[in-house]
Amino acid sequence: MHQMGSDENLKIEKKRIGALLKQYFQKLNMPFMRGVAPIRRTLRYLQKGDIVLKDSVHIVSINYNTGAENHVGLREFVFWHLSQVQYKNPSVQIVTFKNMTPTPFIRCYLDNYEEIIMDVDSQSKEDIYDRFKRVLAKPQAQLQLEAKSSEDNPANFGATCSKHCICEVPGQVPCPSVVPLPKTMRGKYVFNPDLLNE
Structure with missing residues (x-):
């Protein structure tokens, strides 16, 4: 008889926990947490x-x-x-x-x-x-090697890298939009040396 009472308590407790979980997921507005084994549809x-x-x-x-x-x-x-x-x-x-x-x-x-x-x-x-x-x-081992090779290389620069432009690297020529390049480095003056005298 004592065993039967504990089984009933266990069933009641399971129903209570199920109802609490259902309320929790409804509050989170997670409609995908329905059906058989809904854990399969979680991102984790x-x-x-x-x-x-x-x-x-x-x-x-x-x-x-x-x-x-x-x-x-x-x-x-x-x-x-x-x-x-x-x-x-x-x-x-x-x-x-x-x-x-x-x-x-x-x-x-x-x-x-x-x-x-x-x-x-x-x-x-x-x-x-x-x-x-x-x-x-x-x-x-191959997966680890691929993950290591796909890590951000500090020598790369661009929109998806840590540095957007090479001018951000110390020791490089600053960006021409911020500091104008010397005239000797611009093609306009290299190919027309007469413009340097102006």
């Missing part, structure tokens, strides 16, 4: 995905059935991880085919007209994720 969840596909991968097609037991792992992989893969790889076309094949598989089309076919029959979501990452994703 999408950014946590760590599968960045290799540059040679152009198209990924995922084939599975919605009702078969041997398709559960791939179905869960699509449910939990496909949105992250799409977010991290916006230039890769990802297509899902449902209820068209007796066995689940992932087919990838590469830029050299080769195909990679992964048979994922009766595999778990974690196994598929690990295999997909191992075969098609860039290694962590």
Whole structure:
């Protein structure tokens, strides 16, 4: 009897917490926090995905059935991880085919007209994720190297860099709009030396 009372209290507490969360999200005006596992649609969840596909991968097609037991792992992989893969790889076309094949598989089309076919029959979501990452994703060392090379180089200048113009670098000639250039450095006077005498 004591166990039954604690189960009822737990159900009441869950309902209370659910109602509080619903009120909180309605106040924030977040309509996307509805449906099954709404966490999948948050930006933080999408950014946590760590599968960045290799540059040679152009198209990924995922084939599975919605009702078969041997398709559960791939179905869960699509449910939990496909949105992250799409977010991290916006230039890769990802297509899902449902209820068209007796066995689940992932087919990838590469830029050299080769195909990679992964048979994922009766595999778990974690196994598929690990295999997909191992075969098609860039290694962590390569990602770190790319991130390091894309950091702002102090030698660069322009609209997207830390310095807009080279005249902001110490030791360079100041900007002609602020300090006029000497006449000997201007093409107008170099090619017409007669103008220097004026």
